[in-house]
Amino acid sequence: xxxGKQSLQEVGNASAETGDQAEHSAYQxxxxxxTADMLKLMEEYEPIVNNxxxxxxxxxxxxxxxxxxxxxAIISSEKQVTLLxxxxxKALAEVAKVEETLQVYDELLGSVKQQxxxxxxGNSLLHQIDSNHEKLMSEIVFLTSNLDLSKKHRQxxxxxxxxxxxxxxxxxxxxxxxxSCMNVQxxxxxxxxxxIAEQLIxxxxxxxxxxxxxxxxxxxxxxxxxNGQVPARMQQASELISSTHGPYHxxxxxxxxxxxxxxxxxxxxxxxLPKVYAWNLSRLxxxxxxxxxxxxRMLLLGRTKECFPEGLDKQVACGSRQHPRFCLADSxxxxxxEPDRGNVVKMLEQVLRELQPLCIAEQRFIEQFFMLSQxxxxxxxxxxxATSKGGKxxxxxxxxxxxxxxxxxxxxxxxxLSEIFSSLEPELRGFIDTCNKVQQFSCLQxxxxxxxYMFEMQGSSAATSSSFLNVVLSNILLLAKNNFNKCIxxxxxxxxxxxxxxxxxxxxxxxxxxxxxFVNFSEDVFRWAQQRGELDKAHTKLVGSVFSSxxxxxxxxxxxxxxxxxxxNFHHIHCFLYQKKIQCLENKRREAKQRYHEHLxxxxxxxxxxxxxxxxxxFEGVKARVALGVKEEEVSFQLAYSKQELRKVIExxxxxxxxxxxxxxxxxxxxYLSPEExxxxxxxxxxxxxxxxxxxxxxxxIQRCYPESGITMDFTVEDLLNYFISVTQSSx
Numbered sequence: 001x002x003x004g005k006q007s008l009q010e011v012g013n014a015s016a017e018t019g020d021q022a023e024h025s026a027y028q029x030x031x032x033x034x035t036a037d038m039l040k041l042m043e044e045y046e047p048i049v050n051n052x053x054x055x056x057x058x059x060x061x062x063x064x065x066x067x068x069x070x071x072x073a074i075i076s077s078e079k080q081v082t083l084l085x086x087x088x089x090k091a092l093a094e095v096a097k098v099e100e101t102l103q104v105y106d107e108l109l110g111s112v113k114q115q116x117x118x119x120x121x122g123n124s125l126l127h128q129i130d131s132n133h134e135k136l137m138s139e140i141v142f143l144t145s146n147l148d149l150s151k152k153h154r155q156x157x158x159x160x161x162x163x164x165x166x167x168x169x170x171x172x173x174x175x176x177x178x179x180s181c182m183n184v185q186x187x188x189x190x191x192x193x194x195x196i197a198e199q200l201i202x203x204x205x206x207x208x209x210x211x212x213x214x215x216x217x218x219x220x221x222x223x224x225x226x227n228g229q230v231p232a233r234m235q236q237a238s239e240l241i242s243s244t245h246g247p248y249h250x251x252x253x254x255x256x257x258x259x260x261x262x263x264x265x266x267x268x269x270x271x272x273l274p275k276v277y278a279w280n281l282s283r284l285x286x287x288x289x290x291x292x293x294x295x296x297r298m299l300l301l302g303r304t305k306e307c308f309p310e311g312l313d314k315q316v317a318c319g320s321r322q323h324p325r326f327c328l329a330d331s332x333x334x335x336x337x338e339p340d341r342g343n344v345v346k347m348l349e350q351v352l353r354e355l356q357p358l359c360i361a362e363q364r365f366i367e368q369f370f371m372l373s374q375x376x377x378x379x380x381x382x383x384x385x386a387t388s389k390g391g392k393x394x395x396x397x398x399x400x401x402x403x404x405x406x407x408x409x410x411x412x413x414x415x416x417l418s419e420i421f422s423s424l425e426p427e428l429r430g431f432i433d434t435c436n437k438v439q440q441f442s443c444l445q446x447x448x449x450x451x452x453y454m455f456e457m458q459g460s461s462a463a464t465s466s467s468f469l470n471v472v473l474s475n476i477l478l479l480a481k482n483n484f485n486k487c488i489x490x491x492x493x494x495x496x497x498x499x500x501x502x503x504x505x506x507x508x509x510x511x512x513x514x515x516x517x518f519v520n521f522s523e524d525v526f527r528w529a530q531q532r533g534e535l536d537k538a539h540t541k542l543v544g545s546v547f548s549s550x551x552x553x554x555x556x557x558x559x560x561x562x563x564x565x566x567x568x569n570f571h572h573i574h575c576f577l578y579q580k581k582i583q584c585l586e587n588k589r590r591e592a593k594q595r596y597h598e599h600l601x602x603x604x605x606x607x608x609x610x611x612x613x614x615x616x617x618x619f620e621g622v623k624a625r626v627a628l629g630v631k632e633e634e635v636s637f638q639l640a641y642s643k644q645e646l647r648k649v650i651e652x653x654x655x656x657x658x659x660x661x662x663x664x665x666x667x668x669x670x671x672y673l674s675p676e677e678x679x680x681x682x683x684x685x686x687x688x689x690x691x692x693x694x695x696x697x698x699x700x701x702i703q704r705c706y707p708e709s710g711i712t713m714d715f716t717v718e719d720l721l722n723y724f725i726s727v728t729q730s731s732x
Contacts, residue, residue, distance in 0.1 A: 146184040147199050149206075153177045157206045160213025168254050171210070175261045178206060182265075211266055214258055219276055221252065226280030230291045240296055240347070242354035243288045249365045256369055263371055274370050278419035286423040292354070293427045297434050300347045344435050344445045351431065352453050352473075355424070359466040362420060363413055372412045417468035425472050429479060436483055441518060443487045444525045447480040447534065455530040481534060488538045491518060492545040500553065500565075507674035512569050515546045516576055523580060536584040543588045546573065547595075560672050563606065567599035568677050604686045607665060612658070612694075618649045619698055622705055635705040643709050646702070655715040659723045662691075666727045688724045692717055 030038065045055060153174035161167045182203050190196050225248050263270040367373035436443045454473055495511040519539065526532045550569050553562050570592045577589035618641070625635050636643050653661075666684065673680050695717060702711055715723075 143186070143190070143196065147181055147186075147196065149177060149181050149203070154202075154206060157210045160210050160217075162214065162217045162255075165254060168258075171214075172257045172261075175210065175258060178203060178210075179261060179265065182207065207265060211262065211269060214255075214262065215269060215273070218252075218255060218259075218273065222277050222280040225251075226283045228284050230287050240292070240299055240350050240354060242292055242358050244358075245362065245365075249361070249369075252365075252369055259369060260371060274366070274372075274416050275419070277366075277370075278416055281420050282422050285421055289421070289423050289427050293351075293431050296347060296351050296431055300343060300431075300434060300438065302343075344438050344442050345449050348431075348435060348446060348449045349453070351428075352449075355428075356457075356466065356469060359417065359421065359469040363417055363466045363468060366416055366420075367413055370416070372416070414468045414471060417466075418471075421468065421472075425475060428472065428476055432476060432479060432483070441487065441521050441525075443480065443483045444522050444535075447477075447484045448525050448529045450477045450480050452530050484534060484538070488541060492541060495542070495545040495549050498549055507565075507568065508572050508676060509550070509565070509569055511549055512546060512572060515542055516572075518542065519576070519580060519582070523582070536582075539582060539585055540588075543573075543585055547588070547591070561603060561606065563599045563603040564672060567596055567603055568674050568679060570596035570599060571679060572677055600683065600686060604683065604690045607669070607687065612653055612661070615649050615653055615698065616694070618646065619701055622701055626705075632705045633707065636709070641705075643706055643711060646706060646709075646711055650711065650713060653714065655719055655723075658715055658720075659726065662723050663727045663730070666731055670731065684724070684728065688721075691724075692720055695720060 045058065156167075156170050156174040157178060160171070162171055182200075186196070191200070228248075230243070259270070259273070262273075432446055435446050450473065454470075454477055457470060457473070491514070495514065498509070498511040500509060519542075522535055522538070526535050529535075550566055553566055574589055574592040574596055577585050577592065622635055622641055625638060625641065626632055630638070635641050636646075639645075665687075669683060669687075670680055673683065695713065699713065702709070
């Protein structure tokens with residue numbers, strides 16, 4: 001009822017609000033529809049509207065009718081509200097009943113939920129128990145299967161017997177099985193279990209015992225090989241053959257898997273084994289290499305083994321003298337006893353060919369046996385167990401094995417080989433010294449042979465080259481270049497300090513012949529060389545010394561004409577270089593040609609003054625007066641250069657006297673000029689041209705300085721030509 005009253009109050013309030021709104025809306029502006037209705041109403045009651053009083057009454061009556069209808073509607077709506085309130089009360093009663101029923105059901109469901117929770121919890125515990133049982137069983141199976149080393153393997157490792165190939169294979173299998181057990185990844189807590197701790201201790205004991213047995217065995221093999229003797233075939237061979245260590249390598253290669261196992265199991269112990277191997281094998285290689293090079297020296301010098309020490313001592317004694325010609329200049333008469341010139345190249349090439357397979361075989365062996373190559377290191381790295389991210393670790397964690405860089409992997413074999421072949425480079429240096437003492441310029445042959453061999457090695461594949469041998473030969477090549485440079489310096493010093501005897505008759509100087517000898521030899525040696533930069537530098541340096549020494553003759557006190565000697569030697573150098581066509585000496589060849597022409601001109605000019613010496617002096621004085629400013633037509637008024645004096649001088653040189661003087665001059669030139677150069681016709685032709693030029697110059701001076709005097713020479717140009725021809729023919 002209370003709720004019904006509240007509803008009525010709400011309806012009343014709503015009606016009041018509606019009335020207020022209607023009253024308020026009366027004062028609002030009419031809409032177009034309301035305006036239309038109003039106009040329609042006024043049209044309907046238009047007759048009445050004219051009577052306002054009647055219209056007002058009419059409206060008042062209509063309003064009353066509407067109010068009555070409104071009151072009736074309100075009264076009828078209150079009844080409906082009362083009925084609605086009753087229906088609502090009934091509905092509320094029904095809802096209360098439903099709520100009571102739901103409460104009962106909820107209590108029932110609550111008990112069921114508790115029971116289901118208990119059941120679910122029980123099932124979860126059972127599932128967890130089953131899972132734990134499965135994991136435990138899996139771990140037990142894992143540990144028992146992976147930490148179990150068979151009795152056979154334990155016995156093999158305990159004995160450490162490596163005396164036969166079958167036993168070596170058994171040890172390899174046992175060591176691999178032991179590594180598999182020790183490299184198993186286990187939880188750190190498992191170590192506290194007594195059974196596992198005992199098993200791991202047993203593994204470590206077996207590992208240490210087998211390590212000691214294996215190291216002792218492999219070290220004894222190293223020592224046995226190091227104490228080996230030089231093969232008898234090397235000592236008695238008549239040809240150069242290097243020793244082979246293939247059988248030694250074959251004895252050790254079966255132990256390679258055990259070396260890999262030891263490297264992973266105990267890197268510290270493994271690290272010393274290459275050094276032990278190198279120390280022992282170096283003693284064997286030292287004896288073999290010494291015998292090899294001793295035989296090479298004997299074959300090089302062509303001596304028997306009995307007389308070899310004596311012959312070598314002589315070579316060393318000869319080489320120890322400070323003689324620029326390497327002792328060969330003192331023994332020209334014994335030149336036929338010297339070794340063949342090509343023997344140095346042949347023997348050095350043979351030595352290098354024998355050393356290369358020896359070094360390559362040893363390098364391949366140590367790279368394979370000690371896992372020093374990049375491929376072996378990669379395999380070793382890939383074979384190492386990885387650390388677990390889940391907190392597991394290996395049974396016996398080793399030191400971290402990081403892959404080495406390529407440079408380090410290349411340096412390790414080279415360093416080890418340098419210890420094994422510690423005597424190779426000194427012996428090779430000694431052999432190079434012996435080669436250098438065989439003959440004058442053997443250092444050129446050594447340089448070319450080494451240079452070409454290194455060039456060939458650089459172009460070969462890595463499988464046919466040795467990094468260690470490359471290092472050794474690079475050092476030897478540097479030594480050969482130094483020896484070559486020393487030889488060039490000695491030769492330059494010899495040329496620069498050469499002294500021509502004052503009684504020398506001219507001709508080709510000894511140091512020019514020495515230079516020619518060197519160039520011929522070097523060009524023959526470098527004919528097929530891959531590189532010739534060093535030789536071009538040497539040629540340039542030597543020819544500079546030769547030119548310098550020739551130029552120094554200008555201040556030498558020689559009995560013969562200096563210009564003649566310089567002319568002949570520059571001509572000889574020009575012809576020689578033109579024949580050789582050496583590109584780096586083309587400028588020097590052109591310079592030699594120019595210097596030859598200069599000294600030829602000086603020589604001709606100097607000697608041409610002798611046949612007509614007084615006449616030449618007379619006209620030199622005439623030219624000097626003219627040069628001082630005396631007019632040409634007034635020269636004859638000079639007392640010393642009068643017409644009478646000119647006639648006296650000309651009378652001293654009749655045609656017969658000139659011919660006799662030319663004959664004397666020809667014989668003198670023929671006496672001092674070197675016949676090898678065949679310059680006499682060239683010089684005589686140049687003198688003929690110069691003589692005619694002087695004759696024409698004298699005639700010209702007579703015509704200009706002594707005009708209309710009628711003074712002429714006693715011979716003509718045609719006479720001079722006949723004189724030269726006659727002298728040449730009479731001397732043939």
